[in-house]
Amino acid sequence: MAARDWLTEYQSSGYSQPLLLLLLPPSVLLCAAWLYLRYLYVDFAPLKGIPEIPGGSLLYGHLKLLGKDHATTAQQWAEQYGWPIFQVRLGYRRVVFLNGFQVAREWLVTHQAATIDRPTFYTFHGVVSKTSAATVGTNPWNERTKKQRLVVGSLTTAPAIQRLASMIDLETSQMVKSIFQASKIGSTEVMPHLSQKRLALNIVLMFCYGRRFDDIDDPLLLGILRDASLISTFRSTSGNAQDYVPYLRYLPSFLKDKKRMAMATEVRTRRDKWLASLLQEVEDNIAVGQATNCVAAGLLTDTDGGITNCKALHVSGLGFKMLMSSNADDVRTILGGLMSGGFETVFSTTIAGIAYLASPDGQIAQQRAYDDIVQSYGSPTEAFDRAVHEEKSSYMVAFVRETLRCYPPSHLLPPRQMFKDCDCGGVQVPKGLMVLVNCQSVNRDPATYGPDAHLFRPERWLDKDTPYNVPPPYEFAFGAGTRGCTAINFSNRILYATFVRLITTFRIRQSEKQPPCLHYIDYNCDTSVTVACPKDFKASFQLRDRKTFDASLARSQEKTISVTNGIVK
Numbered sequence: 001m002a003a004r005d006w007l008t009e010y011q012s013s014g015y016s017q018p019l020l021l022l023l024l025p026p027s028v029l030l031c032a033a034w035l036y037l038r039y040l041y042v043d044f045a046p047l048k049g050i051p052e053i054p055g056g057s058l059l060y061g062h063l064k065l066l067g068k069d070h071a072t073t074a075q076q077w078a079e080q081y082g083w084p085i086f087q088v089r090l091g092y093r094r095v096v097f098l099n100g101f102q103v104a105r106e107w108l109v110t111h112q113a114a115t116i117d118r119p120t121f122y123t124f125h126g127v128v129s130k131t132s133a134a135t136v137g138t139n140p141w142n143e144r145t146k147k148q149r150l151v152v153g154s155l156t157t158a159p160a161i162q163r164l165a166s167m168i169d170l171e172t173s174q175m176v177k178s179i180f181q182a183s184k185i186g187s188t189e190v191m192p193h194l195s196q197k198r199l200a201l202n203i204v205l206m207f208c209y210g211r212r213f214d215d216i217d218d219p220l221l222l223g224i225l226r227d228a229s230l231i232s233t234f235r236s237t238s239g240n241a242q243d244y245v246p247y248l249r250y251l252p253s254f255l256k257d258k259k260r261m262a263m264a265t266e267v268r269t270r271r272d273k274w275l276a277s278l279l280q281e282v283e284d285n286i287a288v289g290q291a292t293n294c295v296a297a298g299l300l301t302d303t304d305g306g307i308t309n310c311k312a313l314h315v316s317g318l319g320f321k322m323l324m325s326s327n328a329d330d331v332r333t334i335l336g337g338l339m340s341g342g343f344e345t346v347f348s349t350t351i352a353g354i355a356y357l358a359s360p361d362g363q364i365a366q367q368r369a370y371d372d373i374v375q376s377y378g379s380p381t382e383a384f385d386r387a388v389h390e391e392k393s394s395y396m397v398a399f400v401r402e403t404l405r406c407y408p409p410s411h412l413l414p415p416r417q418m419f420k421d422c423d424c425g426g427v428q429v430p431k432g433l434m435v436l437v438n439c440q441s442v443n444r445d446p447a448t449y450g451p452d453a454h455l456f457r458p459e460r461w462l463d464k465d466t467p468y469n470v471p472p473p474y475e476f477a478f479g480a481g482t483r484g485c486t487a488i489n490f491s492n493r494i495l496y497a498t499f500v501r502l503i504t505t506f507r508i509r510q511s512e513k514q515p516p517c518l519h520y521i522d523y524n525c526d527t528s529v530t531v532a533c534p535k536d537f538k539a540s541f542q543l544r545d546r547k548t549f550d551a552s553l554a555r556s557q558e559k560t561i562s563v564t565n566g567i568v569k
């Protein structure tokens with residue numbers, strides 16, 4: 001029966017009024033919902049002057065279109081439309097995506113005072129970090145964040161990291177030694193991941209709590225590593241739809257991802273426990289007069305030990321008194337943030353660098369690096385020793401930068417939020433708007449790096465006659481501007497020393513059966529987490545020269561004899 005016939009028959013039957021009355025409330029509700037989603041739901045109206053990616057839905061915006069790997073989809077959109085900057089909607093939040101080097105530099109460096117804030121999120125701030133510290137790159141711009149930046153910044157200035165050299169010395173020589181032992185004097189292929197994880201975690205632990213793990217299988221070490229990876233998933237933009245679509249939080253419990261919310265609470269409880277026990281250890285040490293030279297001791301004591309000796313803090317004019325006004329929350333936030341910010345990023349970069357070195361192309365890089373290192377320091381033993389103090393090999397400096405450019409730990413940088421209204425390149429950008437920097441695409445921008453932007457080529461940083469003279473920050477792995485990473489010098493030194501010591505000690509070759517993946521997206525075993533975790537691979541680590549190795553280790557051991565398990569005597 002045709003619809004019109006049915007309607008006529010229905011009207012003549014006298015039932016039309018009750019039906020209309022029945023349909024009216026849902027229609028009004030639907031209309032109201034549509035009007036709400038269309039005009040009131042989103043935090044900001046579309047920004048004039050920045051193109052918007054088409055196809056977003058009313059409720060989810062572009063969240064579903066971005067899929068599991070936001071950095072890669074955004075990079076594809078930028079290329080497809082030719083837009084280095086565009087806007088999208090993640091549920092109720094309007095977001096500006098920066099995908100090109102120049103535009104990222106303009107927003108993060110030129111307008112650094114305006115882009116200094118960070119958004120807070122329901123899952124991460126409301127559940128995972130409710131009772132303890134948030135992690136690095138997640139705090140809004142406030143007094144606590146300023147303190148955290150002050151502490152880390154003053155402890156990791158170029159002169160201050162000289163004080164940390166013995167720590168880097170100890171951990172990088174232990175790392176080389178553990179690879180040598182695992183490779184059974186070069187006869188067995190090794191998966192270098194665990195040795196790099198321990199290196200990164202121990203350095204950050206020593207820095208924060210004056211504590212290290214000797215045993216690579218220590219249950220606390222493995223627990224911290226596991227929790228940190230899990231926490232990383234709760235910070236990601238792609239795995240937490242309830243952050244952007246608030247209604248998902250109020251779904252009846254049988255529709256909610258109950259397992260994941262339970263996981264968030266569990267990991268929070270576990271993390272609170274190990275953060276508290278690490279801090280307790282420092283307090284106990286202080287109580288028996290064994291204050292360690294670490295951030296925690298500095299925050300907890302006002303004696304002459306620890307951070308009070310840090311001249312940079314006094315020079316800064318804020319002095320120790322200001323730090324002592326830190327309450328327990330500040331101490332936890334500072335330390336919890338540092339722990340996660342430091343170790344995942346360092347681990348991700350060293351593994352990506354080793355993967356490249358082990359590859360067939362990496363053989364040429366290893367030879368160039370070795371020659372330049374020996375020429376710069378005079379001998380491999382001297383290089384092994386001095387690498388923790390001074391970065392003399394320009395090839396290795398270039399290698400570290402190129403590794404960070406091609407394999408940045410955070411493919412999508414921790415989100416920013418506008419701290420105040422700003423005119424960014426002629427566009428009026430309001431306070432409170434969320435901004436995402438797509439480091440994966442910024443760092444491969446051919447307009448900045450040239451047509452070979454996709455190639456791993458450390459030489460690009462040494463070439464004086466290139467038409468592509470890249471200005472600071474050179475690449476965006478550390479972010480940029482006032483809210484960029486506070487530990488750039490420190491991190492660069494760790495990476496430099498790690499690679500110099502590996503190259504002067506071993507010839508590294510990939511396994512035939514389990515070679516590394518070098519593809520800039522596929523090398524990452526989970527693109528939905530915030531910090532890339534390079535996939536497993538194996539390599540052989542052939543000792544270059546036994547005598548040099550023994551002499552280098554002996555020298556390092558002698559110098560780090562005072563750096564025992566936690567107590568820097």
Ligand code: HEM
Nearest residue numbers: 137152341342345346477478479480483484485486487491
């Ligand atoms: C390869 C090593 C590292 C990389 C690639 C890295 C990267 C980053 C990035 C991308 C940010 C956010 C920057 C932005 O929004 O512009 C950041 C912030 C930060 N990082 Fe690092 N980081 C590294 C190592 C470390 C280490 C070793 C520490 C300390 C032990 C550290 C402490 C911090 C702190 C305190 C912040 C400031 C966060 C804020 O103000 O919100 N980072 N880092």
